Amino acid sequence: DIQMAQSPSSLSASAGDRVTITCRASQAINDYLNWYQQKPGKAPKLLISGGSSLQSGVPSRFTGSGSGRDFTLTINSLQVEDFATYYCQQSYRTPHTFGQGTKVEIK
């Protein structure tokens, strides 16, 4: 199985900060990398697919980059509503494994 290592597992930031979350796959996955946001008690929401394709309706402050094994989710100018847990997921090969998550908390 492909393992997804996300870092950090948590971070504290202030509104307006730029936040970067990384995800490393245990083998090359081309650009079959998706990012999700999950708020407490809610289902996850797809933010970015294919490594960098922003889903319709997702604010442009979210950007995804990377290919191969290393990927990054960047949130520019963090907003209050962005405080949540973020997960990466590879969809290159089944099982479509998730990273362990990154909790973004208010500093």
Add this chain to the structure above:
Amino acid sequence: QVQLVESGGVLVKPGGSLRLSCAASGFSFSDHFMHWIRQAPGKGLEWISYISHTYTEYAAYADSARGRFTISRDNAKNSLYLQLNSLRAEDTAIYYCARGDYFGPGGLDSWGQGTLVTVSS
């Protein structure tokens, strides 16, 4: 609009069985791979299984599910199912169904609200 509604989650004893359902509406169900993902209390997301839209015998499973869980779908009823057998305490989780893309490897762009399965004696 796209809607996915899971049902069937209950309290079940270890070794028991259960069938989860996911009712889909608002899109062409037969054009999409469909997935099950679960989340144990306070833990991260775990991908469980997916099934092809047309070749419904084509499915894949996580190691934790293979041999105990069976995914199926009825395109005429716009419904997705997950049969859970030989349940263990570690299967306790919220189970989500989610919509994939036409070809298989895309992101999951719509999710249900989840249904809670509790395995306990």
